[in-house]
Amino acid sequence: MISEQVRAAESDIAERIRQLSIWKSEKNLLLRALVDFWRDGLELAYTRFAHAAMFQSSESFEAAKAMEHEVNTRVFWCLKWALEYAPSSAAAGPTVEEIVDAVVTVGVPYQLLVDALKFATVGGNELDADADAHTLTVYEGGSISGYDHAIVEVAHTSLLFHQQTPLVEDSDQLTTNWTAGDYRRYWEWLANLAKEAETETILAQAGPLAPRQRICKRPVVFEVPEPPFGLRSVQQDLTLTQHKIDTGMKWKLAEWQDCPLVQIGPHAYSVSSIIQALSGVEDYMLRIAVLNDRCQYERISGLREERMLALCKSVFETASWTFEPHLLLNDPPREIDGYAARGEQDVVVQLKSTLRPHSPWEVYKRNSDVIDGIKHTAGVLPRFRDNALGFVVTDGYEGDYLTWAESLSSRVPVATLQDLSVIAADPVGAFRYLASRAGIEGKPTHDPVPERVIDLCGWTLRLIDTAKPV
16 A cells, blocks of 8 residues: 555656756657767766676676666656657757756656555555655565575676577467567567667777777667568567557556667667667567557467477476376366476476566566466475475576565475476476575575665655564
């Protein structure tokens, strides 16, 4: 439950953002200035990555990761606000000071506030507002798994490199207007354009006597032309447009990966480096489909789980297990996604296909589904032989401190499709391996995540890893 005081604080912050002078700029000039700032910020982050690589500095690497994330998040929110607030005609564009003030000080803390509010509606945390002190406090609830701090530290390091396994074929009709093959062909075409647009190379050297090294191509803002016939619907779904903001998609578009292209006037623009980065992964394909045509996506989503099941069967049978899919139990009736047996050992597999989440609210929904799978699996294990083991297997999600709290209690861990060979080879040792990878070592410590403080439009946001005082 979110109190009236917290909602009043939220409204005050929203109004302060709406009153920023930057939104008085001409819309198209403002949009282009923001995209240019996006490019500049990413180039700075890449330079910091280069410093980290040349001097083997873990601190520089962490700073570069944070810089890249913050630039993307800040600019994307400002692009949405520009489409919402800026007039189509005005005397001039924004000043440099206005851009820096809006992008640097507003976007990231506002995303934090939005996530906290969404999470609070489902009981994930609690908020309190002090109007006199202009302070919003987010109480995150305290330790849940006993290893929260360690799991969060591991996640900060690994999430940058985490990938989903979409398990879709080119013929899958992910939306009414495009297939998975269309999506892949579009990104191949767009990545080539982005690569051709980059003509300058950034060089660096570790010292005055060291050789100059090529770091990367300098990113550029480039105009995206009309794509080949049959791929226009893909580009439309990947472009941030006035229509999407006017029709209420502002809150659904959680991160820049949802719309890496921006419509400015009659044309679409993007930053070359982010196009090339996204073209190398398929983590966001299913997100784009769900955002733009959930009904069609749900019609074919069952294909993914059947492919997951086929992969499970192949891996287990290769390791000399017998594997039975869709095993039905009686009295009471229960369905098991997969049952494997070898010698005296039984293994129960519960499958969960997921989407890569972009907010704590989306993480909550995914975790709820995964935790249901853990409980379901733990509930049926007593109906097999005494040493039966259970695993919830996803298409890329390794679990977090919420799911591990349930896994540690039930001894049913969350694994990914890439972990199937480990499970099939040594199901008893797999739990220890998966727990260690998540950062779970030794005895629980219940150390809280450190307090974080950030400013937003005259308000102070405090995140505290404790329960709200009674």
